[in-house]
Amino acid sequence: MDGPITPAEAQRLPTTAEGPLPAYRARVAAGVLRADSAQELAAETLQDLWRRLRGYEPRQEEPDKPGGGFMSRFFRRKPVDEAPGNAPQGLYMVGEVGRGKSMLMDLFFDCADVPRKRRIHFHQFMQECHARIHAWRKQNGHDADPIPPLADSIADDAALLCFDEFQVHDITDAMILGRLFEALFAKGVVMVATSNTAPADLFKGKPGRDAFLPFIHLIQQKVAVLYLQSAQDYRRDRIHGLPTWHVPADGRAERALDNAFYELTGQRHGQPKTLAVLGRQIEVPQAVGGVARADFDALCGKPLGPADYLAFSTHYHTLVLDGVPRLGPDNFDRARRFITLVDTLYEHRCKLVASAAAVPDQLYEQGENAAMFQRTASRLMEMQSQDYLGLPHLT
Template sequence: MDSQPYPPRAGGPLPIYRSMVANGSLAADPSQAHAVDRLQDLWERLRGYDPRPPAPEVPGFFGRVMRRRQTEEYVPTGLYLVGEVGRGKSMLMDLFFDTAEVRRKERIHFHRFIQNVHARFHAYKRAHPQISDPIPPLADQIAKASALLCFDEFQVNDIADAMILGRLFQALFDRGVVVVTTSNTEPDNLFRGQPGRDAFLPFIALIKQRLELVEMNGARDYRRERMRGLRTWHVPADAMAERALDEAFERLTGGATPEPVTLDVMGRTLTIARAADGVARCDFDFLCNQAYGAGDYLAIARTFHTLILDRIPRLSPDNYDAARRFIVLVDTLYDQRVKLIASAEAQPDKLYQRGENAKMFERTASRLDEMQSEDWLGLTHIK
């Protein structure tokens, strides 16, 4: 961090960040210092920002030109904070969002936002079958509610999302919406290697045009540091273990308020009731005593870098279906390098001890042991 004093500025994320460094709650980090300086600059440009309603729709080329000219007059450039996990991107964006002097603003996980968009898109088409293009009225609704949108963990993995995002974001920018987002992926690498990516390239160009890229690749991995020394397997699954998992969730999310996250799994939806900052909290009964399969577990493993799992029971032929699903779950978490923190009725090698399938569980127990090691906890999540 620059040792020269910053010029005095009233409010915003920078003074708070400097205070946190000064009192030792954060270590000085040049990458974070640069990012918070860019956030502070945007904070100043957004003070009291309240864009006027968009001009009435005028069809054709001249309508597009009028809207673009209106946009260029008053919409500040947003920010795209990019870097590996654990660099403090979400923490800095939250400082910015909490202090932003914008009357209409929303901070939301990007996956939840896109799920809401799909739901509203289809609802509008059902309610207004005579409207051929729901994007403009949908953008009107979003822009009316929020002049500032802050997205956490911007990522595109689905072709249906890719097809709708370009036109929606262009419409939002045309309506004066300012976007700040965090991501682990640089814009040029979004949706890379996926079928239909060529149709997604104009959206990437739009993002690069309308959002300033701020790279955060400092040496410190704050998420990994939060993991350091954290006990990951709690036996037995009692009230003490539940309190320990509560504390782990709070520590790993920085005290963020858990919210539901709905995942799309091959046209179905799977809702994780409690999640924040890439951490999901579920119980064994929810994940393993329902008809979920490998696709569901893969969606979870790609979305969350950590799963906190409550109340794993002893396993046997009596609950074989749940045991089989648990094996698939562990294999999927292992393959994607998802961190697992759990409470259970026994240590991994004692979970499944009797019956003809006990031998099959030995590999799972071995993986569960490995997933508690410091080396494993230091591995990078695979999305």
């Protein structure tokens, strides 16, 4: 990004009926984006897919019955016609964080002339799949196979699926994906995805990976892999210019965090999200892509533990945290959770933008365990440094 134009203003620039490549070049010409040869190559590849997908509809939709939502369609297990076998090959964009993958996919999605299309974060997609499987089994019994009706339901909603941040960390997800995507591809669904991980490295080193290999081979057949090798980390550039610790936690600090969230996401407010951890749900008050926002009590005032903070830190690369209070023996449960949260963020090189009652080394000055907090204060100071802000996120 150059100049005073924000990411949200970039998104409000008119898209074009001519495809993502002209849309990308228009943003470069307007000074909204910097010219980047790797991004332009990706835009050219997306342009080719855009041409092949114009008007793409692998089947004729059947009208819904009155009062039917997606769950009623799901339970009807309405069959979907098989694709004619000429579905365009999708695209899987691989690159380090901040290289513009999501921006390029959004341009493509906005321009895509496909009657039924959906753009979704992959983690959210998998949560929806698990919820639908649970609902199906509750209705039909645990012996019933939920994958065919799940594939029917997904294909009924979208012929083009665009996934942001395609990652597989959970063995339960790995067990579902092979059969699900085999069915989706058979129905002509086209996938476009962004990821930090090449298909061949998905679920690498995890127990049960051998059973996951057929899915990797399927992905390699059905989508082309493009490596986005831009040397510039644009996300890191944005956070480099932002103050990250605001004292005191007053109205001015709240406005500063509002602006930081806007600069990092292009949106004034995020959407509530949930993370599944060991069969439980962690509520995230606001999130857009890899940026989350929460107040101190939402993350440290509830009985969360290391596994919860691990899931949070691997899923989000940046946390905007409101209202860190002074800490001490009287609120040590919350202080202990905050210490665990900071340790986990630090270990995964997550970025933290926060408002607080004091600077880090004055948050917990007196009483039992004050000495233990010194390491946390030191880490909070380091996390404000330009060197730390330049580190890549570790998932």
